[in-house]
Amino acid sequence: MARISLEPPRTLTNRLVSWYSKRKFGRDLGPTLAAGHNRRVLMTMGKVEMGSAKWNALDxxxxxxxxxxxxxxxxxxxxxxxxxxxxxxxxxxxxxxxxxxxxxxxxxxxxxxxxxxxxxxxxxxxxxxxxxxxxxxxxxxxxxxxxxxxxxxxxxxxxxxxxxxxxxxxxxxxxxxxxxxxxx
The missing domain is CATH 1.20.1290.10 (AhpD-like)
Incomplete structure (x- = not known):
């Protein structure tokens, strides 16, 4: 069981992330919901994830x-x-x-x-x-x-x-x- 609520505040950022997650994965994902309690952490993790998705040296x-x-x-x-x-x-x-x-x-x-x-x-x-x-x-x-x-x-x-x-x-x-x- 999660040690933190997976119901972050319903901010504009969290609603946009939820929309994207549901579109891409068919659901909200636990790590994103947990990070949604801290906008700066959520945004930084998102930037890291989007940036690393562009790496293309390896198969x-x-x-x-x-x-x-x-x-x-x-x-x-x-x-x-x-x-x-x-x-x-x-x-x-x-x-x-x-x-x-x-x-x-x-x-x-x-x-x-x-x-x-x-x-x-x-x-x-x-x-x-x-x-x-x-x-x-x-x-x-x-x-x-x-x-x-x-x-x-x-x-x-x-x-x-x-x-x-x-x-x-x-x-x-x-x-x-x-x-x-x-x-x-």
Missing amino acids: PQLKIMVTMKAAMTIGCEWCVDFSYWLGREAGLDADKIHAVPGWRNSTLFTPLERLALEYAEAMSTTPVTVTDELVAGLGEHLDDAQLVELTATIALENLYGRNNLALGLAPEGLKEECALPARD
Whole structure:
């Protein structure tokens, strides 16, 4: 259960954000409702989200996979739920989406994807366990701009996930709505 009311004041800003959220996602989203209690936080988080959506050095599907893995590593169920939805919206193969939790035992991932998933885990543990060898391995596949974008993508997920965990935000059923086939 959320540790903060998900009924922010009915300001013009919150009504506009609600309209946009319902248009894009079919509903208001918990993190946005929680942030709606502080206009400056809401606006800053929105700017960060819109700005990061314009990053284009990396494959968008790779970014979704590392976002999902980071969310799983820190334990943000809301973020995992949302990542499944994002993956399906981006056309990410359902088998890959289902394989992210156990990526080490899957043959579905490319060498770059495997390194990126390992990097997401290493960045999302406390303390961070990123090694020089891991970054060097990524450097064999990515240029510096891509490595910076990968790192920032994972760091943002840690910000969002830890925020959602602290506020007690629960999954909203987006995974169920994205028509992923059930797995045995």
